[in-house]
Amino acid sequence: MADRYLRWTHTGPGRFLTRRLGLPRPEVLHRWTAERPTLEGGPLLHLTATATEGCGRKELREALDGCGLPVVHGRTDVAHGRTDGEGRVAAVLVDATALGTVAELSGVHASLHPLLRRLAPCGRVVLLGARPAPDDHHQAAAQQALEGFVRSLGKELGRGRTANLVRLAPPARVDSAASTLRFLLSPRSAFVSGQVIEVTAEGHAPGTADGGTTENGDGSGSGEGRRLALVTGAARGIGEQIAGRLAREGAHVLCLDVEQAADDLTRVADRLGGTALPLDITAGDAGARIVEALPDGRLDVLVHNAGITRDRRLVNMPADRWAGVLDVNLASVLRTTDHLLAAGALRGSRVVATASIAGIAGNVGQTNYAASKAGVIGFVRALAPRARAEHATTVNAVAPGFIETKMTAAVPFVIREAGRRMNSLSQGGQPLDVAETVAWLAEPASHAVNGQTVRVCGQSLLGA
Ligand SMILES: NC(=O)c1ccc[n+]([C@@H]2O[C@H](COP(=O)([O-])OP(=O)(O)OC[C@H]3O[C@@H](n4cnc5c(N)ncnc54)[C@H](O)[C@@H]3O)[C@@H](O)[C@H]2O)c1
Structure with missing residues (x-):
């Protein structure tokens, strides 16, 4: 979604007025491009x-x-x-x-x-x-x-x-x-x-003595053949960008999303040369169906990105809104990871889950969502040492702040504007910012980062 205020502050009148009135003047951030x-x-x-x-x-x-x-x-x-x-x-x-x-x-x-x-x-x-x-x-x-x-x-x-x-x-x-x-x-x-x-010092990428440093510094070209990644919720928004970012460095990406999003999902997978996997991640057999889709029975990168919100104050929240959010955002993350670990599909792999700063700061109307995202942080912290010791796998999380997606476009204007500006960079992040952070945690060379939750929030004041 376009940040019209940011663009306006870089026009002549915008520059003049922001200076005069002491309004924030967000910088156009330099993000990675090939150029x-x-x-x-x-x-x-x-x-x-x-x-x-x-x-x-x-x-x-x-x-x-x-x-x-x-x-x-x-x-x-x-x-x-x-x-x-x-x-x-x-x-x-x-x-x-x-x-x-x-x-x-x-x-x-x-x-x-x-x-x-x-x-x-x-x-x-x-x-x-x-x-x-x-x-x-x-x-x-x-x-x-x-x-x-x-x-x-x-x-x-x-x-x-x-x-x-x-x-x-x-x-x-x-x-x-x-x-x-x-x-x-x-x-x-x-x-x-x-x-x-x-x-930390522990942990090595599989098959390398030095932890698998990459050739060109952006995680690409590890020289170990094509990596296989699975991204849930890949049909749009942050998941689509994560899939694109992993494909950019040469990974084959299994793009998973619900059946209703099959058209978008196929479009994304085709564009990236990946594979579409229409599947509801909360399905009882989701873990087994993922294993069936793995050509060699193992995954290099697993990104738990699928997530939903069903906001309402607790006093007005029916049980189904509570249960739905907990199931998609948290229970399915645990079920799928447990299944893939037990099946031996995660060996020397990188697991990255998606939390949220709502899980750190809490939000009115989001007891269900914040509980699920705080749960993700707890999951990552507890599983990480064991996953490393037993499977040479790292488990980390990203906690996005305000990111410009359909999810945040649905937020009422005043709250959306406040969410955008209440951080040190005075603007919302882009889905690519989350994708870049996931891609760093997913690098073979990031074997020494484990059990961490890294906020991608421009240093939001929420929960700081
Ligand atoms: N946008 C933000 O500002 C923001 C902030 C913090 C955290 N997050 C988290 O980032 C992740 C992605 O958010 P987004 O803004 O791109 O959301 P989005 O709604 O644009 O995309 C989420 C995707 O997940 C898919 N999905 C939902 N339920 C699923 C299920 N049961 N099985 C498979 N796929 C399912 C949806 O179909 C959709 O394609 C979510 O976990 C969200 O909670 C987003």
């Missing part, structure tokens, strides 16, 4: 926030390979609050992994304070931290401080710029974070801000 695949406006500046070296340049250089940006290793003069260099930068990566005391937080200030005016529109700030240690309250205080810092910075940056924190959980090394850094330091993460993403 503009990397961030623009300057190099990627790598700084270390502490006197002692954090990750090490060689490891970081390797991890940043594939960002497509020239990397400049800068110096921070902590004592004088200075960062070397001049001119625009497209992105800044601050290595704060060695941060162990509150006093050392001044290094974060010294790194970024002089730089922010040099950060290009739609630029990125990424902090690399360590998991707060349970047995070292000084380190834990300093590392936890980074979370508040990044979330505040994301709200301050403006002009389509974002800030995120990547945490290494020991003994993870920075190479485990390579796919995550590539994603965050690219136009693919245009609507992801204020997030804390933890990266």
Whole structure:
């Protein structure tokens, strides 16, 4: 759906009036296209926030390979609050992994304070931290401080710029974070801000010693043959974009949706060179029918995207509206995953489920929907360690905020406008933003990201 306000703010009168009246002026976000695949406006500046070296340049250089940006290793003069260099930068990566005391937080200030005016529109700030240690309250205080810092910075940056924190959980090394850094330091993460993403050391992609790093940095060309992906709810909206995004990197996509959507589904599958699978995901035999549709009995990527809303305040909500939403959005996710795990169809695979910020913040009229989406977050968190240990499979979720789809077009105007603007980027996201995030979690190289729920919400104020 078109955001007319955003377009108007980029006209002459719109620019004049927004400035005069102090209205939000959302940036036209730089999203990935084949013509503009990397961030623009300057190099990627790598700084270390502490006197002692954090990750090490060689490891970081390797991890940043594939960002497509020239990397400049800068110096921070902590004592004088200075960062070397001049001119625009497209992105800044601050290595704060060695941060162990509150006093050392001044290094974060010294790194970024002089730089922010040099950060290009739609630029990125990424902090690399360590998991707060349970047995070292000084380190834990300093590392936890980074979370508040990044979330505040994301709200301050403006002009389509974002800030995120990547945490290494020991003994993870920075190479485990390579796919995550590539994603965050690219136009693919245009609507992801204020997030804390933890990266662990365990887990490898099947058949690779190093976790299956990709050849060109966008998850494509793993060189392991064509991957097979299943996307539920693929006939339209976010699911259609996810299917398209996975096909873009060479996957064969099984596009699943209800029989009533068969025409749209066939159109999508044909366009992507995939296979249409008309099926109600709540059907008792859905798991078995999916297994039947797998040529080799296994799936590389499973995306639980199908979802419905049946909004009404609890006081007015009949049991069937409650049950329908819980069944499509949550129970079917568990049933299908359990069936595919038991059938051995998920080995070395990536499972990505779709939650919602409604499941984090709650919403009037959405007790059923929010319960189902909160349930998805619980499902992912609990299953992830076991799925990795027993099936070498990762299980993560995306939690979209306000995304421009038919679902949100049906929301009354005033609530829709509020939903669109109440985030750090002052606009709704596009289905592609969710698809890009799913595609990153689905990469073979994202083996070290597990059990996480990543919000794709432009840092919405809801549930923040
Ligand atoms: N649009 C948003 O702003 C937003 C925000 C947060 C979360 N989400 C979630 O993202 C997902 C996609 O949302 P969307 O906006 O694209 O919705 P949409 O209504 O445009 O598409 C959902 C698709 O799921 C399919 N579907 C519904 N029930 C099904 C069933 N039983 N079996 C198989 N397919 C079924 C529908 O036919 C439809 O094609 C949903 O899980 C939704 O809850 C969306």
